[in-house]
Amino acid sequence: MSWLNPSLKSPTEIEGLGRRWKEHPNLRIRSFLSENHVLSLWTELSHRALHFHTTTPGNFRYQYWADAVHIDNEQNPVVASFARWLYTDALSWISQWSEQALTPPEDRQFLTTLFTQGCYLDPHNDADGKRAIAFVLGLTRERWKEEEGGCLTFLEADDTNVSLVERRPPGWNTLDLFSVHNRTYLHEVQLLRTDRKRRAMAGWFYLPP
Amino acid sequence: MNAFSFLEFPAIHPQILSSPLATWPKESKSMYLDEILCPGLPAELYHSLKELPVQPTYYDEGPAVGMSWRCSFQVPPKPDPQHAESLYRLHRFLDQDLPLMVRALTGQKLKSTEPGNIHLVILRKGSFLQLQGIGPTHWGFLVSLTPGEWPISWGGQIICDEVVHSPGWNRLHLFQDDCSLSVLHKHVEVLLVMGWLEMEP
Numbered sequence: 001m002s003w004l005n006p007s008l009k010s011p012t013e014i015e016g017l018g019r020r021w022k023e024h025p026n027l028r029i030r031s032f033l034s035e036n037h038v039l040s041l042w043t044e045l046s047h048r049a050l051h052f053h054t055t056t057p058g059n060f061r062y063q064y065w066a067d068a069v070h071i072d073n074e075q076n077p078v079v080a081s082f083a084r085w086l087y088t089d090a091l092s093w094i095s096q097w098s099e100q101a102l103t104p105p106e107d108r109q110f111l112t113t114l115f116t117q118g119c120y121l122d123p124h125n126d127a128d129g130k131r132a133i134a135f136v137l138g139l140t141r142e143r144w145k146e147e148e149g150g151c152l153t154f155l156e157a158d159d160t161n162v163s164l165v166e167r168r169p170p171g172w173n174t175l176d177l178f179s180v181h182n183r184t185y186l187h188e189v190q191l192l193r194t195d196r197k198r199r200a201m202a203g204w205f206y207l208p209p
Numbered sequence: 210m211n212a213f214s215f216l217e218f219p220a221i222h223p224q225i226l227s228s229p230l231a232t233w234p235k236e237s238k239s240m241y242l243d244e245i246l247c248p249g250l251p252a253e254l255y256h257s258l259k260e261l262p263v264q265p266t267y268y269d270e271g272p273a274v275g276m277s278w279r280c281s282f283q284v285p286p287k288p289d290p291q292h293a294e295s296l297y298r299l300h301r302f303l304d305q306d307l308p309l310m311v312r313a314l315t316g317q318k319l320k321s322t323e324p325g326n327i328h329l330v331i332l333r334k335g336s337f338l339q340l341q342g343i344g345p346t347h348w349g350f351l352v353s354l355t356p357g358e359w360p361i362s363w364g365g366q367i368i369c370d371e372v373v374h375s376p377g378w379n380r381l382h383l384f385q386d387d388c389s390l391s392v393l394h395k396h397v398e399v400l401l402v403m404g405w406l407e408m409e410p
Contacts, residue, residue, distance in 0.1 A: 054265045054276075054335070061396065063276075063335040118276045118335035118392050191335060193364075193392050 003037045003085045004093065018097035025098070025133075025179035026154065028168055032137065032175040037082075042139050044078040045199060050114050062121045064189075065114040069201070072108055083110070091205055094133065094177065102132055102205040110203025115150055117196070121189040123155055123162075126180040131204040134180045138171030139199040150192040152176060154185050162186075170198040181207065213288035213297070220247055220302035221310060222379075238385040239369035240314070245352065245381040246302065253295035255354045258400060263331050273403070275338040275390070278331040286325070299327060299402065302352075308406055311348055311383065319348065319406040332365050332376075332399035338390040343405070351382040352402040365393035376401070 007013065008029070020027050033041070050065035071087055074080035087104040095102045126134050136152060144150070146167060154165040167190075168176060178185045192198060219226065222244050246254070263278035284292060284300045308319040330338070330351075343349045351367060355376035359365070367374045368391060369384040376399040382388070393399060 052265065052267050052276075057333070057396070057398075061334065118337050120335050191392065191394055193394070 002089065003033050003082060004090065005031050005034055008032070008093075014093075014097045018099065021098045021177075025177075025183055026166075026185050027177055028171065029175040029177070030171070030173070032173055035173070038139070038173045040078045041082055042141070042199070044076050045112055045139065045201075048076065048079075048112065050112070060122065060124060064119040064121065065116065066111045068109045069112055070109055071104060079112070086110075094205065098133065098177075100132055101208045103208050105204060105206055106130075110201060112201050113199070115189060115192050115196075115198035115200075117192055117194060119189075119198075120149075120191040123186050123188040125184040125186050126204065127184045128180075130206055131180045132207045133205045134176075134178050135203060135205065136174075136176040137201040138174035138176070139201065140170035140197065141172055142196055143169070144194065144196055148192065148194040148196060149190040150196060150198040151190050152187060153190055154178075154187050157186060170200070180204065213290075215294060216288070216297055216301055219306045220250060220298040221245065221306040222247055225310065239372065239388070240383050241369075241374060241377075242381045242383075243377065244379055246379055247298070250295060250298055251354055251379040253293070254299055255356070255400065257293040257295045258329050258354065258402075261329055263329065272343075272405070273338055273340050275336070277336045277338055277390075278333055280329045282327055282329075283325045284327070296327070300325065303327065303402070303404060307350065307381075311406055314383075315348075318409045320409050322347070322405040322407045326404070328403045330401040330403045332390060332393045332401070334393055334396050336365070336390070336399075337392040340384070340388045340390075340403075343385050343387070345385065346408045347385070348406045349384050349388060350404055350406065351388070353377045353380045353382065354400045354402070355398070363393065363395045363397060364391050365397075365399045366391045 048067060050067045052065055054063040055061050069079055069083050071083045074083050091102050091104065146169065150170050152168040156163050156165045224244055225242060261280045263280045266279045267276045268274050284296045288297065304321050304324050308321065311319050340349050353367070353376045356378050359375035361375065365376055367376060367382055367388065369382055369388040370386055
């Protein structure tokens with residue numbers, strides 16, 4: 001089963017994505033999945049029990065709800081089907097236009113996440129020497145004002161300043177992809193200040209061993 | 210000499226006891242008082258309470274909805290010098306001095322809903338609380354032990370009866386209607402002791 005929005009398979013689209021990636025390996029793809037598939041995925045995820053994660057002072061700080069999706073051992077059928085597709089066909093599709101050889105994670109997992117009021121993810125760059133590209137599949141149906149928080153925000157730091165480069169609001173059926181290897185991007189999810197639900201799936205595609 | 214003779218004296222600030230509490234309007238549903246605890250006790254408590262093992266808690270129903278870091282405990286019923294003196298004094302404040310003070314304010318005979326229990330609440334980045342369902346027979350209270358200046362942009366404000374206060378040092382908040390603590394935006398901490406008083410039958 002192909003989950004990809006058919007319009008993203010055309011040679012013109014693939015060429016365009018490749019060009020954008022070469023210029024700036026950090027982009028948002030809109031209408032990533034076929035609409036019926038993304039709805040099925042969202043419906044199944046919205047019934048899933050997630051665990052609350054938070055950290056103590058002195059550590060890298062975050063607070064959100066999450067659950068691991070095991071690529072080979074996922075119990076929910078729609079999520080299982082998506083996970084298998086993501087790390088096979090989707091991975092090949094991204095490899096094709098990014099000209100980057102990619103493999104699934106060694107632990108065969110990624111995360112489904114939910115940010116509610118008070119959730120945040122502090123600035124970090126994801127680099128660990130093995131990860132190649134980070135992905136965030138936006139599954140947020142609501143829209144809200146930027147000042148309410150919950151945006152994926154990219155920052156730039158030099159010797160004296162940290163400046164905001166780009167702020168991406170929570171998306172519906174969006175795929176954010178950014179390099180976490182040769183070129184890295186400092187990013188955060190800003191504190192969600194209001195009673196909203198920001199749902200996503202997130203993980204990394206890895207460099208071949 | 211009794212090493213626990215300090216418990217014979219109120220832990221409430223003498224200034225509060227000598228102030229004209231009776232002038233407080235009895236129909237008020239919320240109030241705050243600064244300099245609530247005896248001189249020195251807030252600093253001792255701050256250092257004792259900061260060491261306690263708080264756990265992240267998230268409630269979406271009940272009297273305190275929201276996310277905070279909490280620790281609930283009891284001081285031993287008999288004086289035990291292995292435990293901090295300040296905790297015994299806090300215990301006395303919560304179970305004896307505070308109900309008497311609120312009685313002087315409201316004319317209501319009150320007692321702690323959980324005698325002997327102390328509920329420590331710490332707000333960290335992303336914490337918020339909505340304290341609900343207090344009702345006419347109960348009073349909620351927060352003792353704020355948060356030092357330093359507190360810009361409003363940090364969040365973590367205490368909002369009772371539509372009046373907004375930044376977390377303070379040695380400040381008591383009393384409320385009968387809903388009270389909320391707004392989302393804390395910064396990596397700072399608000400330290401509170403929380404509890405409820407109820408009317409005696």
